[in-house]
Every structure is written in structure tokens, then in C-alpha cells.
Amino acid sequence: MGCFHFLFIFLLHHLFIATFAQVNCIRPLQFMNDGTTLVSSKGTFQLGFFTPSSSKNRYLGIWYRNIPVQTVVWVANRCNPINDSSGSLTINATGNLVLLRAQNKSVVWSTSSSKQAQKPLVQLLDNGNLVLRDEKDGNIENYLWQSFDDPADTFLPEMKLGWDLKRGLTRRLSSWKSLDDPCNGDFTFRIEYNERLHTYPEGLIRKGTAKFYRTGPWNGIRFSGAPDLEPNPVFDYWFVYNDDEVYYTYRLKNKSVISRIVMNETTSDSQRLTWIEAEKTWKAYNSVPRDQCDHYGQCGANGQCTITESPVCQCLKGFKPKFQENWNTMYWSDGCVRNSPLSCEKDGFVKFVDLKLPDAEHTWVNKSMNLRECRAKCLSNCSCMAYTNSDIREGSGCVVWFGDLFDIRRFPSRGQDLYIRMSASEIARTDREKLKRAVIIIAIIVGLAGGGMTLVGLLIIRRRRQFQERSVIMRRSESQNEDLDLPLFGLQTISTATNDFSENNKLGEGGFGPVYRGMLETRQEIAVKRLSTWSGQGDHEFKNEIKLIAKLQHRNLVKVIGYCIHGEEKLLIYEYMPNKSLDYFIFDQCQGRLLEWPKSFQIICGIAKGLMYLHHDSRLRIIHRDLKASNVLLDEEMNPKISDFGLARTFSGDQIEGNTNKVVGTYGYMAPEYAFDGLFSIKSDVFSFGILMLEIISGKRSRGFYYENNDLTLIGYAWTLMKEDKACKLIDKCLRVSYEDMEEVLRCIHIALLCVQQSPSDRPNMSSVILMLSGESVLPQPKPPGYFTNTNSWEGDRSSSSKLLSSSSCHTSITVVDAR
Incomplete structure (x- = not known):
């Protein structure tokens, strides 16, 4: 009977089809064919059939209606394209939304609502959400199905990214395979959470099954790996974490702003894109991964990544490289091991500050504990390696880590505290170092006080003289005072190192002048680039090179050691490259x-x-x-x-x-x-x-x-x-x-x-x-x-x-x- 009813609907298709190119909603017995579109009430979004880039296939999707660059935010039949214009959308006999190939009546895509509506209705909302609801239900937000529960590559405002634990539903982003193919690509972005183990929720980008980037766990204010996520004039954001739901969402403050988050296969990142009407283009803000330290597991187990350090990876205090020879070549994947083994009953904790918290896969959370109780909980379990508050806004909650600590990053500020388990001997060593530093500081203070104003006066005179001498040198060599963030070498030092720029030490000649081999008094070999007075590189280019290269740290970029400016002489000192x-x-x-x-x-x-x-x-x-x-x-x-x-x-x-x-x-x-x-x-x-x-x-x-x-x-x-x-x-x-x-x-x-x-x-x-x-x-x-x-x-x-x-x-x- 149901099949006959459906066939009857299909045969009446052309009798009931709308004769106009736009419709406001879809009801039973109505069809939306290829060439017809469904438009949201305020005209913000449009549902229809489209062909991506240079493909010849047809897909059912949603895009921004008033943006000249067609920007698709959702696709129904992502991996099941229609190869002609025979596509048709309707409501079937069970009240579900179905996409058909009109030629052979086959189903290309459909919804799967468990509850059947008395009077089903399909609408496209002005936030971009395509919904199926019962028109007889007084609550218009009781959706039988919604596209927001099945995102594609785009995270729109008011959409939820995460888990509906009651319904067993996971909402995640997945990149397009290519510009021509909206089927699921390699990259996914989801909230990782294990309900059974009560793990600490965090956002994770995966490439295939491999972890690619972590946001860090949610700490009550922001994701711990996103210190720049804070209240702003563009959008509000929330993270909901309770027994029913675990999800992240955001809402635009100004409705005239058009902004979205996209999981991009081509650039291998997640980007916040905002439409700039004056330039008729999308501009990217806050892409992740942001830099080398954002790549998952950059420094291996028990290592921390600091983007301002060289090299960027160091072992956590109390740990050492597992294989020092690999560490010396900047291969850090093997990570770090403890200096001293743990003994369980005699262990303690050392506080680390301003961190992106470790991978939360092997964690346990209790939101009712305080920090003191959390410490006791971790100390009582010999497998517990670290603990901290789960909610820094309230200063409450407990999260503990088991096993090695992965993917830690150190920030200059706005990071989170983490208490890491250490052996008694390591804690004693740390205490001795603290005591030694305190004694030195006290001795310096006492010494300065004992020396009185005479010593202070001498220091001030000496500093003033050094400053004046340095200023004279800098004024002769630079038109502006700039901090170039590199050691300044004297001309005599470099002249001695290169044997007075001997021809025997000359390595070659570039467009801006000759390069010489040299050796400093420390026995370090160097290469000295001597800027020729006739070269095209003037003060601007020279300062540009110094400032740029001083900030660059990568194994495939040459490392600069310092510079020298003396009158007309301008020298750059690099690490020596023997080949x-x-x-x-x-x-x-x-x-x-x-x-x-x-x-x-x-x-x-x-x-x-x-x-x-x-x-x-x-x-x-x-x-x-x-x-x-x-x-x-x-x-x-x-x-x-x-x-x-x-x-x-x-x-x-x-x-x-x-x-x-x-x-x-x-x-x-x-x-x-x-x-x-x-x-x-x-x-x-x-x-x-x-x-x-x-x-x-x-x-x-x-x-x-x-x-x-x-x-x-x-x-x-x-x-x-x-x-x-x-x-x-x-x-x-x-x-x-x-x-x-x-x-x-x-x-x-x-x-x-x-x-x-x-x-x-x-x-x-x-x-x-x-x-x-x-x-x-x-x-x-x-x-x-x-x-x-x-x-x-x-x-x-x-x-x-x-x-x-x-x-x-x-x-x-x-x-x-x-x-x-």
C-alpha cells in the first residue's frame, strides 16, 4: 500500500509541481526539480542543484544567495552525484525528505526520521539550516530532521559541533575531496569525547585516522591551545558540557556580518572566513594549525614546543631526550624520558605554567572536585602522571592524565597550569635550584645595599658611558635606531676571524658582495657576507635581512649568528656550510x-x-x-x-x-x-x-x-x-x-x-x-x-x-x- 501511495505521488508530480523558479517550502505531493530553488524567508540562503567547479555532476546543496561568488555551505548527496539534470526533491510516504533521479525513480539521498509527521513540511531557515518538521506541532523548533545535524565542510553560526549524547549523534566537519568533488576528503574536525571513560573534551583535526591538530581541552573559558579565543565584537561563543550534550557553538553579534568556519582540504587547515563586501572576496582569519608548534606531537612524548625558542622543541623540566643523537638533528618524534624513575609512594608534583594542556585521550574528569582533592586523587594512583583544574573560570573541577604527555605547547602568556608527577629526587633537585636562585638574588640585593650609593653611582656612570659609545656607533651606521635582535660583532673580531678578509678565505661572490670563511675565538666556523659598497643592497635591504632572519628558525633555513656595522662596512655572520x-x-x-x-x-x-x-x-x-x-x-x-x-x-x-x-x-x-x-x-x-x-x-x-x-x-x-x-x-x-x-x-x-x-x-x-x-x-x-x-x-x-x-x-x- 505504501509503495502504491508513493507511486501515485510520483505520477502526479507534473500536476502539482510549482510553475515558478523559487519556492518557500516543500509539502507532500510537491517536487523541487533541478532549476527550481528553495529560498530562506529573508533571502539569505538558497537550496538548489549546482555543479562544482569544472565537474559535470549535479548536487543538491545550500549556498549564500546574495554573494556573487557561489559559496556552498552544505551538500546532501556528497558522495552520490547525479550525472544529469533529472534530480528532484520531495517528501515521501513515510514523511522523509528524498532526493530522486526522476528518470528511473531511484533514491539518491534521503533523511531518516524515526518519527512520522502528520503534516510534514520542509523549510530553509535564515541561518542556513534545512529542517523537516510537523506543521501541526505547535513548537516550530521540534525538528524531525535538520541539516545542522549532518554538516559538510562548513561550520555556520548557531550550528553545534559535537555530541548529542541522548540521541547518539555526532556532528563533525569533513573537507571536500577537491574543488570538483564534495565527497568526504582526508581532513575531519570534531569534538573528541569518550562518554564511557569521562575524558576531557577537546577539538581535533584528523588527517585520515591520524591526529593532525588539537585545540587543547576546554577549560571553562576557552580551548587551552587557543589563548587568542576571547570575547570579541564579532561573535559570542559557548561550550556546553553536561550529561546530555557536549558541543561548541558560536553566534554572530552583528547580523550584517557574514562569517563561517571551513575545513579546507587544499590548505590542510581550518579557517574562519569573513565576507568583505567592498572587495567582493572571502578573507581568512585565525587559521589552524597556525605554525610549527600547532602540528600534532611535534616534540614527541613529554616534550614541549615553544615557537619563540630555537630549536622549538625542548624536554619538560625533569625529562631528557630519549635518543640524544636524534634530538641533536632536530628529530624529536621519539620524545623524552624521565631523568629519575618514579617510586609512586614518594612522588610529588611540579607546577608548569602557560601550557596548552596535553592530549586528553587518556584522561579522567570529575567536575565536582577541587584542586586539593584532585592532587590527592592523582597521587593515590601510581599511573596518574599529571592533574589540573578542569574549569579555570571557577577554579574547580579535576582532570588527570595517565601515561606519557603528548602535544604540549608553551605560550608566552594566557596558557594553563599543569601539575606533573615527579620523583622525590627530582623535586629535591628543583628545590635546590630554587633555593640557589633565591640565595643569589638575596646576595645581590644585600651586596647592592652594602655598596651603597657609590656602587650604584659607578654602575650608572658605566652604563651611561657604554650607552653613549654604542649610540655613536649606531648613529654612524644607521639612519634610525632599531633593535635588530642579534649579537653585534666588532669589525676587528670579524677581520681576525677571516684573516683580514683574505682571498684564501673567500668562498664565493653573490649579487651583494663576497662571502668569506672564518673562525671565531670560540673555534666556531662562520661564513661572513660582506656587503659591497657598489652592490644594490643598501641600509634598508641589510636591516631587512637581519630582522627577518633573526626571527626565522627552521632546519631548512640558514642560521644567522650576528652582524657587524662599522662605518660603511656591513657584515652578516652565518653558520658555515661546508658543502x-x-x-x-x-x-x-x-x-x-x-x-x-x-x-x-x-x-x-x-x-x-x-x-x-x-x-x-x-x-x-x-x-x-x-x-x-x-x-x-x-x-x-x-x-x-x-x-x-x-x-x-x-x-x-x-x-x-x-x-x-x-x-x-x-x-x-x-x-x-x-x-x-x-x-x-x-x-x-x-x-x-x-x-x-x-x-x-x-x-x-x-x-x-x-x-x-x-x-x-x-x-x-x-x-x-x-x-x-x-x-x-x-x-x-x-x-x-x-x-x-x-x-x-x-x-x-x-x-x-x-x-x-x-x-x-x-x-x-x-x-x-x-x-x-x-x-x-x-x-x-x-x-x-x-x-x-x-x-x-x-x-x-x-x-x-x-x-x-x-x-x-x-x-x-x-x-x-x-x-x-
Whole structure:
């Protein structure tokens, strides 16, 4: 009977279908076909059929109605597309919402309400929630089903992210697989909570099943790993944690603001996006992971990550590296072990402050205990490793950790206290250190008091004299007083270290001057970059390089030790790289034999990681602007380190590109939009990286290559070979005898061509490049590259120059190309 009733409804479809393109709701016997849309009462959201990006499939989804860039926030049939325009939405005989293929009457997607309405009604609310309810129910918020219970990749205001414990329902975000495919991707974002074990709830991004990023547990005010989450003028937020529900939600204070949170597969992060009407674009704020320390388990068990330290990972006090040799090479995954074993009955606790609390998977929570009771509870269980308050707003509640402590981060402030179990001997050692510091402080105070005003006066005179001497030096060498946050070396010290800048100590010469090898009195080997007075790098570029590189800490970036300014002399002191620069190997037939493919691939991956840090993980977004083989140095183990930040530019977190009237860089590596129009972005560096990959693989310099190959550039040659399925001919003969994985080399050529595509928007970012290099990403087909032939590139350059010169008579600003 039910089947007959449903068939009857379907046969009457065309008799009852609305004749207009928009409807306000759907009732039984009504159909919403492909081409018809459902609009919310105030016109904010729209439900209908759409085709994503370059796909040919059709999906039922919800998007913002008044935003010109179609922004889909929910999809019904995410993994079950319709391949034509036959889709139709209706209410079936059981009162559920069903999506049908009209041609064969098959069900593509449906809701599963356990309660059947007497008079079912489907509406799209103005907050973006698609709901199914009973029109006869006086309470209009009694939903039989709602799309907010089944989110896609978007977390809208008023949506709940978390658990409905009574209904056994989990609401989580999952990224789209790609721009063309809304099916579930690799990344999910959910509130992790174990009801049976009473664990401490926290937000977690997973890549597949692996943990990728944690918010830290909710502490009554904010997630402990999000100290910047605080009351603000844009949105209010709540975290509900009781016997019925565990969820996080937020609500916009100003209804005119359009803001959402998206789990993004392409950028591997979760972003808060806000629509900027004046610019007609979405801008990203507060993306996570934010930096290196946000990546899950960065420092292993019992380690803490501090982004302002170098290296970023240290063992917690009372612990030591499990394998010191790995720790010395900045491989921290093995973590730390205790200095002294625990004895259970004689143990105590040491307080650590300003932390992102450890992974809450192995925890136990009691919200009625106080901190004293919590300590006793932890001390009574030999497996308990740490404890703290579960609610710092009220100063109440108890949470305890069992086993090793994972994914701890140290903040400068606004972190949380954690009491970690220590052996009696470790606590005694800590107490002795505290006592020693106290005695020293007291001795200093007593000594200063005993010395009286005479000693104080002498100190003041001495400090004033030192300050005056330092000020004289700085005034001679700088137009402005700036704190450059690096040790200042005297010229005599560096002159002695380099044997008066002897030619025998000269390592080479870059665009801004020579580089010398030296040795300090401490026996530390150094490399000294001596800025030539005739070089293009003036005070601004020099200070820029100092300030930038002093803040950068990554194993694939060269480490600066200090600087020297004395009159006209400007010197930068770096760590010494015994294997010189990358161009010394890849462009030399003899040295090239030493660089086998596994090592070449390791170098490519290292450069990519260094660039990703600059673009995404450092405190400032940094564009290098002069990435080339001679600016990649190699340490004793042939690990690559990016150097020379004289031309680098910094962006704020939401800025994505800039422009300049003076284009500076190196021909053969500059992206087209930068060389011709002065536009630079992270995609400019991606282009240079693609060139560098082709040079490593081919053993040929990008600049000058076209003279040997019928006017084709190195890019054009690689593109042509790939199109002819002869990409293996590009591989340098020195590498051909050493590679074992042909597919890996060809994959690198493919990735390089993706990086050098003409349009910046087509090029991948560096996080995507790293995924591609790891083999974890399907490679799209590259579009035609920039600088395909000598004629296309350099004639275009001359043409551009002539236009610029003619424009100058009209007082139009011109672009000056200053290549090195």
C-alpha cells in the first residue's frame, strides 16, 4: 500500500509541481526539480542543484544567495552525484525528505526520521539550516530532521559541533575531496569525547585516522591551545558540557556580518572566513594549525614546543631526550624520558605554567572536585602522571592524565597550569635550584645595599658611558635606531676571524658582495657576507635581512649568528656550510656525480619544507623573492638551507600579494607576473621553486638554456618532453645511473611544471607541493607554463619596456627591472 501511495505521488508530480523558479517550502505531493530553488524567508540562503567547479555532476546543496561568488555551505548527496539534470526533491510516504533521479525513480539521498509527521513540511531557515518538521506541532523548533545535524565542510553560526549524547549523534566537519568533488576528503574536525571513560573534551583535526591538530581541552573559558579565543565584537561563543550534550557553538553579534568556519582540504587547515563586501572576496582569519608548534606531537612524548625558542622543541623540566643523537638533528618524534624513575609512594608534583594542556585521550574528569582533592586523587594512583583544574573560570573541577604527555605547547602568556608527577629526587633537585636562585638574588640585593650609593653611582656612570659609545656607533651606521635582535660583532673580531678578509678565505661572490670563511675565538666556523659598497643592497635591504632572519628558525633555513656595522662596512655572520651552495653541484659535471637521485630528492623536499615554513608556519608570511640554486646552501650532511633574505618581503596574516615599482631578483627564476608587472606573492616563490626543481633534475641552468634548444627555454623544453611522453630525456645523465624509482623522478618533473604555470592562481601552494612530493596527492594536469620560448619571454620583455618608456612622458610610474 505504501509503495502504491508513493507511486501515485510520483505520477502526479507534473500536476502539482510549482510553475515558478523559487519556492518557500516543500509539502507532500510537491517536487523541487533541478532549476527550481528553495529560498530562506529573508533571502539569505538558497537550496538548489549546482555543479562544482569544472565537474559535470549535479548536487543538491545550500549556498549564500546574495554573494556573487557561489559559496556552498552544505551538500546532501556528497558522495552520490547525479550525472544529469533529472534530480528532484520531495517528501515521501513515510514523511522523509528524498532526493530522486526522476528518470528511473531511484533514491539518491534521503533523511531518516524515526518519527512520522502528520503534516510534514520542509523549510530553509535564515541561518542556513534545512529542517523537516510537523506543521501541526505547535513548537516550530521540534525538528524531525535538520541539516545542522549532518554538516559538510562548513561550520555556520548557531550550528553545534559535537555530541548529542541522548540521541547518539555526532556532528563533525569533513573537507571536500577537491574543488570538483564534495565527497568526504582526508581532513575531519570534531569534538573528541569518550562518554564511557569521562575524558576531557577537546577539538581535533584528523588527517585520515591520524591526529593532525588539537585545540587543547576546554577549560571553562576557552580551548587551552587557543589563548587568542576571547570575547570579541564579532561573535559570542559557548561550550556546553553536561550529561546530555557536549558541543561548541558560536553566534554572530552583528547580523550584517557574514562569517563561517571551513575545513579546507587544499590548505590542510581550518579557517574562519569573513565576507568583505567592498572587495567582493572571502578573507581568512585565525587559521589552524597556525605554525610549527600547532602540528600534532611535534616534540614527541613529554616534550614541549615553544615557537619563540630555537630549536622549538625542548624536554619538560625533569625529562631528557630519549635518543640524544636524534634530538641533536632536530628529530624529536621519539620524545623524552624521565631523568629519575618514579617510586609512586614518594612522588610529588611540579607546577608548569602557560601550557596548552596535553592530549586528553587518556584522561579522567570529575567536575565536582577541587584542586586539593584532585592532587590527592592523582597521587593515590601510581599511573596518574599529571592533574589540573578542569574549569579555570571557577577554579574547580579535576582532570588527570595517565601515561606519557603528548602535544604540549608553551605560550608566552594566557596558557594553563599543569601539575606533573615527579620523583622525590627530582623535586629535591628543583628545590635546590630554587633555593640557589633565591640565595643569589638575596646576595645581590644585600651586596647592592652594602655598596651603597657609590656602587650604584659607578654602575650608572658605566652604563651611561657604554650607552653613549654604542649610540655613536649606531648613529654612524644607521639612519634610525632599531633593535635588530642579534649579537653585534666588532669589525676587528670579524677581520681576525677571516684573516683580514683574505682571498684564501673567500668562498664565493653573490649579487651583494663576497662571502668569506672564518673562525671565531670560540673555534666556531662562520661564513661572513660582506656587503659591497657598489652592490644594490643598501641600509634598508641589510636591516631587512637581519630582522627577518633573526626571527626565522627552521632546519631548512640558514642560521644567522650576528652582524657587524662599522662605518660603511656591513657584515652578516652565518653558520658555515661546508658543502657550499647547490649550484656548485648541479651545474658541474664532476661534482654532479656526487649528487645521486635519493640525495637530490631529499634536497628538493628540504627546500619545499623551508619555503612552506616561510609562507605558512612562521610568525610572518614571508616571500623570499630570490630563490635560486646559489641561495640554497648545503651542510655537512648535504641538507639544504635557504639563505639570502635581503630581498624578502613580509606580509600580514591576511595579505596574499603585493607589488613594487622596483623588480629585483634573478633572471631565469622570476615569475612572469613579477618580472613584467611587479606583482609578487607566495606563488612567485612557487614559480622559482619549480625552476629550481627542473635545474636539479636536468643539471642545466634555466638562464641561457634556450640557446642550445631551438629557442625553447628550460621550462618549454620540459613541457614539450612531457607532452610527447618523453620526460625521462630531461633527466641529467649523472642522475640516470643513481635513481631507482623512475616514477618518483617523473612525478617531480610533473610537480615542477605545475609550479611554473603561467597564472599564479593555477600554481599550488607549498603545503600542497609537499603532499605531492610525498606521493599522497593525485597530480592534476599542468596548464601551459610561463616563458615557454625565448621569443615569448624576452621579446615580451622588450615590448613591455617600450610601453613603459612611452608612458613615462605622461608622468606614469614605471617598473624598473633590477636583476642580478
